[in-house]
Amino acid sequence: MDLSLIIMQLFSGIALGAVLVITALGLTIVFGMLGVVNFAHGALFMIGAYAGLYLASLTGSFWWGLLLAPVLVGAFGMLIEFVLVRRLYGRSIDDPLLLTFGLSYILVEGVRIVFGSDGIPFPTPSQLIGVVDLGVGFFPKYRLFVIALVAVVLLLLWLMLEKTRVGLIVRAGARDPQIMRVLGVDIGKVWLAIFGLGVGLAALGGVLAGPMRSVNPEMGTLVLAEAFVVTVIGGLGSIVGAVVAGLMVGICISMVALFAPEMATIVMFALMAAVLLVRPQGLFGLKGRA
């Protein structure tokens, strides 16, 4: 087995991991800050892909779709929080879980009614069609773009959480919402924004995945499972964990695909089982959280 093939495989793994990171991120943020396990995450990923496709065809440009879909679907997420999820805070963790689970069915069926259950083509933006010569082999331009974009989003997210006053409130709110209320912070608004952010990230993942896969109502199902695996490996609620675990799972799948391709899906779950045995709270999770 020559080295260039292994390097190529590493690249595919990172690109795959980038999409995993972006989808797991929204899930883990919402759980970490709000304690809500969002089972509609996969469905919102799918809604994001459809919204991106719709907006792209409306405006004639992929870039408007990429920009607007996460914002609009994020706003839709805030509506979900405001109308539905908000009423369940303080109840057992199962209640929002069941609510979002039911919501995911409604969303998938809704899309089936509006757009039909056949797949719809999502063309790769013309600027990113083709391959780049990496020296060791050819790699699709679009996938390199995805890696870069995810890196930028992560950087912005980190800056927001660590360097701004809003980030400070968010982090403090996750630790102790009661104290934040006493200090005169409207924590309800913070939670609204966080839920919107999580859903927006899911939608961004959907738009990014669109040109790599065909867009169909069931595309979120598998993604939800993958996002959960990544979140559990990284530690529920940990952002760093989601990033590390996402890349780790991507690279792991890619390397296994080289030696035992039929095991490529199973390896993700094997990795999760192994991590849970050694560190039940996940790689970066806090004890007692999960």
Added chain:
Amino acid sequence: MPSYETKSRRAGLSRRTALMGLSAGVATLAMPRLGRAADDTIRIGFPTPLTGPFAAEARDQVKCAELAVKLVNDKGGIGGRKVELLVRDDKLNAGEAATRTLELIEKDKVHAIVGALSSAVQLAVNEVTRARGVIYVSISQSDTINEAKDFSKYTFHEALNPHMTTAAVARQTIKKGMKVAHLVADYAYGHEMLRGFKRAQAAIGAESVGEILHPFGAADYSTFMPRLMSLRPDVLCISNFGRDQANAIKQAVDFGIKQQMKIVVPVILHNQRLAVGPDVFEGVVGGANYYWGLETQNKTAAEFNKAFRAANGGAIPTDYGAYGYSGVGSLLQAMQAAGGTDTDKVVTALEGLQYDLTKGTQRYRKCDHQSVQSVLVLESKKKSAMANDNDLFAIVASDPGADEMLRSCGELGHAT
């Protein structure tokens, strides 16, 4: 005051009429249920994966099966008996399919089963129908179902099988001395197609340079691409189905695979070509049981298209849809010939049947009940060559049906 009186009376009257109407409605609703217990309707069970990755193909099958039933009912049914199609969602799951099939047989008292859209699921349905002695016309690709160990006199296979499909495709795409790589879905369908291709390429004198099995229903194929490119084959055979086909081809094209090698699939799917667009599929070659464009050269196809268009608002029938039509249609013709639903008589009628429903004469071979039929080889057109939105493929070849296309009865383990 009088005006108030009339108003109230009118309201009272209308309420009563409404109630009467309602009860009449309830009565009519209940009627067919009452009728069912003692009726002589011919019921055909139709399990198919309405949800999941093959949903698009499944829905086309249902439309076509309904058309076959409607055409028979319009002509007065079979010996005066109406035909009813009972569609069930098997969710592409062998267990679910077996349960639904059992229900159809035990509870709904169906006279025969047609359907299933995955080789694994169809084998599960066959297990149930075989044990209960109910006729099953399977309409999804399988080689195993022809073999003696899975065969029963009640089992009929209307679809093409991997052996005949891959042989026809290989003949058009693989030349002596070529190097061939395989990307294969890791389940019965993929394995059977791989076996077919390898047998065909060995006969042609081509060399296999590598086989990669991928998990069934995978969304990402990027991790297999560097390896496939490093094998440097002339032809890449992608043997998977439904959305797997669309995703695998799309991602192969993203990696620039088409510049290096030809992409060949055992079965090129109408709906998946629609799902990823003409640029991605351009130049991909694959087999098919049916393509609507056959109408310019085949009278039966033209008639089938016409009937389908009339029933479905101008839409055209697709490949797997056509199986629903020919599967149910051939069974109904046999029932017509047998003069009813007596299982043994219908089996005998099916064995002796010559039917021409979608693309020319077909018949079930006696030893394994495989339908002997023509195989099409199609090439996906590029966008500029398409005359309209439905003009997806060019017909590269249409091999007429012949016994020589099939493995011999002896090889399959049947008494000859």
